[in-house]
Amino acid sequence: MSQNILEVKNLSKFFPIKKGLFLRHVADVRAVDYVSFHVRQGETLGLVGESGCGKSTLGRTLIRLYEPTSGSIRFKGEDFLKVRGESLRKMRKDMQMIFQDPYASLDPRMTVGQILTQPFEIHNIMTPSERLERVKQLLETVGLKASHVNRYPHEFSGGQRQRISIARAIALNPSLVIADEPVSALDVSIQAQILNLMKDLQEKLKLTYVFISHDLSVIEHLCDRIAVMYLGKIVEIATRDELFSNPKHPYTQALISAIPRVGEGKKKMKKSLSGEVPSPINPPSGCHFHPRCAHKKDICSQKAPALESVTGNSEHRSACWLTTQGGL
């Protein structure tokens, strides 16, 4: 078993809400609500959930674009949250991010060359001519032409822009890349190209991915292990095959049955989800999922279940009273 590159314990991120005459702090948006998991060297961990479940906030908190409210992150064995100032800047080289919107993630006033040179400028690596060589090489690595160096982002298509984003993310040879919905803004035909590029790069550069998406079929294509999030909490985590063949949490089951499959037709009734996602400001008591759950028991609305190993498989954990109490 390979090493853990990232270990997250009880991580949470609350956004305060202020109200009233003196702007008192009245409540929190619990975007990430005491989450624990780990990522192994070289694997791809998928984070999946509906929009608003906190998966993007989690991604941004992992890389410290947001300072977490509580909890700990260990990156390559070091306490990542204790790092400050100059050493944080150094450490960031090793941990990069690919963003969702290829139109917003590239500065419209900079050429592709300037965008891709920036990582080296920030960390003061190499001479200008070496940088240019490296940028051209990077462009070719992600499937663009070296001659594109002097163009502006607005001259590229969404897929090409996302390739530029990827090139920027891998420029500093990071070991961990967090990809926040990198393909959801793209056409389906382009999605596959980008996903394949990411897979190739992973093999070539020995990258570890945390891949965030709302699209379970995309996750299935790329990920080794999958964590399912609901209202700021991880409700189930397992290897891909295990999760798809043997989903334990009713929410996971509903998500998987909602994936359209070729040749399935209308034969099978899908376990569709009813109702809306509740507000993360005032989440339901007990298990957050209980108002929408078909197997709801009394205990579900009283006590929150912990994320515990499913019987017989230490790799598969689920936070549901049905599974933890021997599948009621």
Add this chain to the structure above:
Amino acid sequence: MSDKQLSQKEIQALEQYLPMWKIVFGQFLQHKMAVVGLITILIFVAIALLAPVISAVTGLDPNRQNPLARYLKPGTVAPLGSSQKEEAVLNFENREPQAAQALRADLMSKQLVQSVREEDALYDLAFLEKNQALEVLKKLKTPEAKKFEKVFDSFETYHLLGTDDTGRDVFIRLVYGTRVSLGIGVVVAIMATLIGLIVGALAGFYGGFIDSALMRITDSLLSLPTIPLLILMAAIKGKDFLEKIGIDEQEYTSSAVLSFLLENEAIIKLVFILLIFSWMTTARLVRGSILSLKEREFILAAKTLGAKDSTIIVRHLFPNVISVILVSVTLKVGDSILFEAAMSFLGLGVQPPTPSWGNMLFNAQDLIQEAPFLAILPGLLILAVTLSFNYLGDGLQDAIDPKAIRR
């Protein structure tokens, strides 16, 4: 035909990207009034810069009074008073003593003037009727005479736009007024925009307490009625203020900085007062655009790359708010010119004899019976320049904003 094959060259030309500024410039040229405005502004800037040259070429002086030529209608010629003629001759004598000497000797020996003493020869000639005197000089046919002929040219002043209540030439005063009014407008606009940029950038970038504190100040200043406050601040004399805060006369006369400030008190105070009240809109604009930029993912990307705050502000934020700033400076120049005019009009701005469009109007308002044109001209210039800046700002805004579609 549309199915014509494009040559390799044409394809290349089409594929070549247009740089941002070319697109913006092309857009700008479509806004005709803005182009007209820009040209007008350039002309006025040239006038302001060339004011001393204009003064030298026309021989007009903004502060020369002529009691013989008060309230002259535009386009009239005025004779100079005797003392000014003497001055001109004296100037000539000092400038070219040898030529003057030769000329005097010539005049006396040929008995062309009835002077008792040789020293008076040139003065007596100067007091003759212009044509008569010129004839005398023509008879001499010496190069010295030619030189002296030029002195006569300055004995009559042509007043393109007439003269004011003390016989000063309105045209040259307007030219120098352009210097003062446009200068104050531009200085105030640039400084106010800089302050606004810094405040807005700090508030927008750091958020939290800094943001709410700075924005509270900005909003309260913005909601104030400006003119009463301006009047109040302008009414305070710099000396009184210094004495009140415990700096006495000896100190401020000995300090170079303070005495400089006091000497130019009116203008410095005016700029300062205008500054206090004109940076807020820029600050709000900059803060707004930085707030929206800050959440754009390219800023986050720079952060994850480990960029410092200063790098992010300078490399990513400023270039993206430059358009906002450009428009704001342009519109602000117009506003500041209007403000300066209003203050000077109330007698609280630029103090005479320094001409500014505002205080020329202040001067003219009591004379609308005698000389209505005195009141009309400076106002027209204010209108023309402010209008030009407003149109220019409008054109820039349209050109920079890709959402604005020309109709």
Add this chain to the structure above:
Amino acid sequence: MTTYIVRRMLQTFVVIILLSYVCFYLMTLMPGDPVELMIQSNPKITSADIERLRTLYGLDQPAYKRYANWVSSIVQGDLGYSRTYRVPVSELIGPKLVNTFVLSMSSLLLAILIAVPLGVLCALRAGSKLDYTVNFFAFAGISMPSFWLAIVLIIIFSVTLGWLPAGGTSTIGFEPTGILDGGLDRLKYLILPTLSLAYLSIGSFLRFVRASMMDAMRNDYIRTAKAKGLPRLAVVWKHGFRNALIPLITIIALSFSGVFSGAIITETVFAYQGVGKLVFDSITGNDFNVAMVSFVISVSMVLLMNLIADILYGVADPRISYK
């Protein structure tokens, strides 16, 4: 909503207190307090007398204490005495407030009456010759010094044509025989100031109406209304204008500050007896009590209008929620 209004009112109150203190302090910096004036008019005054007078007037105390005294007498209803006019400030300020109110309201009304229909028309015919011409005059309005327009109007209508008086508020020595008579006399003096003050606001209102009307007409619900065959007039007024109106309300309320500032200059040019001229005269003439009271009144009026603008915005637009 209520907490929002209460918070804004508190803020406004604090700003008024702060500003009046600043004003008070600045006034103390100006040369010539009452005792100095007495010294000038009475050369025989002794230094002991000066001391006594200073104590009597409280001038030996620091500014904040004097400010507190001033506030407490204001609260008790004593506005003090005018040095220039030799009458109590309360008597002086009443009629001037009315005059300024009449002037600003009439010019605001005139501006709205002209700007709104023209703005709507321009928005509907965007890009036409009419639009360009009106736009030019609107721009000119924004770019024109108001006092200059006032002077030009005086030159045209009173110096050249002799139709209207050049300045003042009513004919001196004229005894009106009835309301109509007196009203007409006042009206003569009101026309030019109103025109010159209104022209300023017309420009900005017009551009604003045009922009927000064009925004409103671009919405999908306008297309829906057109598609379902509603008459054009109904589309424009019911669907377009009503939505363009919301921002207009606030702009009008906010423009009050500008109208008031403009009124100071306009009143000065026309020698119109209003608060604006009073502010100017009393500050430049160092009439302490009058300056303070008129300053506080004018600042409070402007801030109050800003507050009303903010609240109206929330009332008129259901999408805005106050936090």
